[in-house]
Amino acid sequence: MLPVAALDADADSDARTGGDTGTGASGTGASAGARLRVILRGHRAGVVGAVILLAFTVLAIGAPWFAPYSTTAASGAVFAPPSLHHLLGTNDGGIDMVSLLMAGGRISMLVGFSCAAIAAVPGLLIGVLSGYFGGVVDTVLMRVTDFFIVLPTVPVMIVIAAVWGPSLLHLIVAISVLLWTSTARVIRAQVKSLRERTFVRRARTLGMGNTRVIFRHIVPNVAPLLVANSVVALALAIFYETALAFLGLGDPTATSWGTIIEDAFLRTAISVGAWWAIVPPGICVALVVIGAYLVGQSIEDELNPRLKVAHFSARFWSFRPLVGRGSEAI
Amino acid sequence: MRSGTLDYVVKRVAFALVTIFIVLTFNFVLFRLLPGSAVTDLSRVPNASPALREALAREFGLASSKWDQYLAYLDQLFHGNLGVSYVNQQPVWDNLRTDVANTVPMVALGTVVAVIAGITSGLVSAWRRRTPADYLLTNSAIAFYSFPTQWLGLMLIVLFGSYLPTTGMTTPFQIGGSFWQQAGDELQHMILPSLTIALTLYGQYTLVVRSAVLETLGEDYVLTARAKGVRTRRLLTRHVLRNAMLPIVTLMGLSFGYIVGGALLVETVFTWPGIGLAVYQAVLQRDYPMLQGAFLLLTISVVVFNLLADLLYARLDPRVSG
Numbered sequence: 001m002l003p004v005a006a007l008d009a010d011a012d013s014d015a016r017t018g019g020d021t022g023t024g025a026s027g028t029g030a031s032a033g034a035r036l037r038v039i040l041r042g043h044r045a046g047v048v049g050a051v052i053l054l055a056f057t058v059l060a061i062g063a064p065w066f067a068p069y070s071t072t073a074a075s076g077a078v079f080a081p082p083s084l085h086h087l088l089g090t091n092d093g094g095i096d097m098v099s100l101l102m103a104g105g106r107i108s109m110l111v112g113f114s115c116a117a118i119a120a121v122p123g124l125l126i127g128v129l130s131g132y133f134g135g136v137v138d139t140v141l142m143r144v145t146d147f148f149i150v151l152p153t154v155p156v157m158i159v160i161a162a163v164w165g166p167s168l169l170h171l172i173v174a175i176s177v178l179l180w181t182s183t184a185r186v187i188r189a190q191v192k193s194l195r196e197r198t199f200v201r202r203a204r205t206l207g208m209g210n211t212r213v214i215f216r217h218i219v220p221n222v223a224p225l226l227v228a229n230s231v232v233a234l235a236l237a238i239f240y241e242t243a244l245a246f247l248g249l250g251d252p253t254a255t256s257w258g259t260i261i262e263d264a265f266l267r268t269a270i271s272v273g274a275w276w277a278i279v280p281p282g283i284c285v286a287l288v289v290i291g292a293y294l295v296g297q298s299i300e301d302e303l304n305p306r307l308k309v310a311h312f313s314a315r316f317w318s319f320r321p322l323v324g325r326g327s328e329a330i
Numbered sequence: 331m332r333s334g335t336l337d338y339v340v341k342r343v344a345f346a347l348v349t350i351f352i353v354l355t356f357n358f359v360l361f362r363l364l365p366g367s368a369v370t371d372l373s374r375v376p377n378a379s380p381a382l383r384e385a386l387a388r389e390f391g392l393a394s395s396k397w398d399q400y401l402a403y404l405d406q407l408f409h410g411n412l413g414v415s416y417v418n419q420q421p422v423w424d425n426l427r428t429d430v431a432n433t434v435p436m437v438a439l440g441t442v443v444a445v446i447a448g449i450t451s452g453l454v455s456a457w458r459r460r461t462p463a464d465y466l467l468t469n470s471a472i473a474f475y476s477f478p479t480q481w482l483g484l485m486l487i488v489l490f491g492s493y494l495p496t497t498g499m500t501t502p503f504q505i506g507g508s509f510w511q512q513a514g515d516e517l518q519h520m521i522l523p524s525l526t527i528a529l530t531l532y533g534q535y536t537l538v539v540r541s542a543v544l545e546t547l548g549e550d551y552v553l554t555a556r557a558k559g560v561r562t563r564r565l566l567t568r569h570v571l572r573n574a575m576l577p578i579v580t581l582m583g584l585s586f587g588y589i590v591g592g593a594l595l596v597e598t599v600f601t602w603p604g605i606g607l608a609v610y611q612a613v614l615q616r617d618y619p620m621l622q623g624a625f626l627l628l629t630i631s632v633v634v635f636n637l638l639a640d641l642l643y644a645r646l647d648p649r650v651s652g
Contacts, residue, residue, distance in 0.1 A: 147349055150587075155625050158594070160360070239478060242478045242480070243591065247613060248613060261484070275488055282485070286473065286476035
């Protein structure tokens with residue numbers, strides 16, 4: 001079972017209190033490395049998540065070099081069960097599953113990272129503008145965000161991908177279009193509280209322009225929150241990619257975890273009883289989702305311990321927040 | 331009704347209407363971006379004669395300006411005309427009606443099971459937090475949330491495929507039989523798809539209920555109730571769950587869009603002849619009128635459910651609209 005200590009309010013705050021006293025005792029003179037170690041000790045679940053994500057990223061990047069067999073030519077019998085030569089057996093074309101999973105991870109992680117990066121742009125922009133300027137700007141931008149939140153994700157992505165035609169780029173755009181909403185909301189709430197802090201008020205009183213305040217004080221302070229949300233967006237994008245690929249909307253020329261599941265389904269892996277052709281890609285997706293969740297949550301807990309209990313529901317799905325409604329929503 | 335409440339209701343309804351209107355427009359524009367014209371799509375032959383093309387253009391009003399076409403589209407839509415399916419030449423609306431009638435019982439069964447299981451396990455894991463029972467329930471909830479829906483369905487086929495039917499809604503070529511036999515047959519086909527939906531939702535609901543209950547457990551009135559000597563069972567159901575129901579009910583209402591997405595995948599896996607399978611086949615066969623119709627139906631129903639959740643929230647918690 002995976003560690004979910006971070007889910008638990010008490011366990012986590014105990015760990016953090018311990019960590020804080022540690023920093024206090026060693027004083028401000030402690031080295032950056034020591035401080036990092038103290039922080040990491042308070043977020044074991046986050047470290048586990050980061051290791052999972054890092055491992056999958058390394059495997060994805062290194063797939064062409066690490067993969068034991070070719071992903072285009074048969075290297076064994078059709079649906080050969082797992083053996084020492086093929087640790088996870090082979091698929092309907094006699095292709096080694098381990099190599100195929102690594103190649104699929106390459107595309108899936110590419111989709112995840114691209115979508116997260118694209119979605120971060122409107123997420124940050126709308127969140128900052130809305131939270132910083134308030135008033136009419138806030139109302140308009142939040143109504144637009146609400147509109148995107150209310151749309152059912154999968155049908156909209158299906159329609160865009162179906163009309164536009166199957167390609168990796170189209171898939172990435174179709175997913176990103178709906179992925180930025182929760183980021184925008186979270187960042188907006190943080191910016192709203194930031195703009196009332198003393199250092200921001202002081203900067204404005206001293207005559208600093210809006211643009212400078214935003215780039216010097218606001219954006220650097222919401223950056224960690226943006227990272228936390230982008231990590232979760234990465235996992236969600238991979239999740240949606242498998243759904244779209246399964247519905248026949250993936251790029252037919254690229255192997256991803258989604259197309260591996262689709263192929264196994266369409267090419268009788270189940271009736272043959274070849275569980276090894278279909279179980280591993282699902283496990284990979286689940287591990288990335290859990291890893292991303294653990295990392296995202298650890299960052300958020302560190303930034304804002306008060307949100308701890310409620311945020312799982314508020315952040316992870318594009319559900320509306322639990323705390324407050326309308327313009328007061330967090 | 332206080333004026334604040336009325337104001338809130340009007341605002342929410344107006345927002346929903348505007349949303350629906352934008353979706354209708356989006357639907358019109360998006361499908362005009364398709365390669366080829368509606369005429370080539372309709373004639374479905376590469377070398378349609380000019381006479382045929384002209385006849386089609388006249389029949390469907392394609393000679394008029396885009397603006398007139400848009401107005402005609404809205405007009406027909408409000409009269410319940412969603413067009414004609416390219417594949418079976420039946421009105422899209424008639425096709426969709428049968429599909430929805432097939433989808434609703436299957437999804438409803440899964441959702442009800444998920445709600446009951448989710449509330450129970452969320453309550454237990456919050457009450458017994460930091461015990462093995464909590465870790466077991468929370469971990470399994472996270473796992474069920476993390477697995478791709480279609481993959482979970484396939485896993486159920488692998489595990490139970492030899493005991494339960496895995497495709498379609500009825501046993502093919504089975505003629506006759508009493509009403510109860512037929513209903514039993516359909517119920518048997520429903521078990522695995524409904525279970526898949528229940529499992530994916532179960533994960534979400536458990537975690538949502540757990541957070542809501544944990545928050546409520548920290549409230550002063552819970553402490554007071556315990557100090558008064560209220561028994562655990564009564565405390566949990568009457569004091570804790572009752573107040574925690576507020577976010578739970580609304581979040582469940584808001585998860586409707588997620589259920590729709592899940593139903594699409596589950597119906598594809600189990601070839602359940604509902605609206606999800608209709609979307610899948612429309613995509614495969616490039617049956618754009620069907621795709622448009624299903625898209626509109628799904629989106630509008632999600633918007634309406636969200637509106638209902640909002641209104642319910644305001645009803646349960648007067649502070650919201652205050």
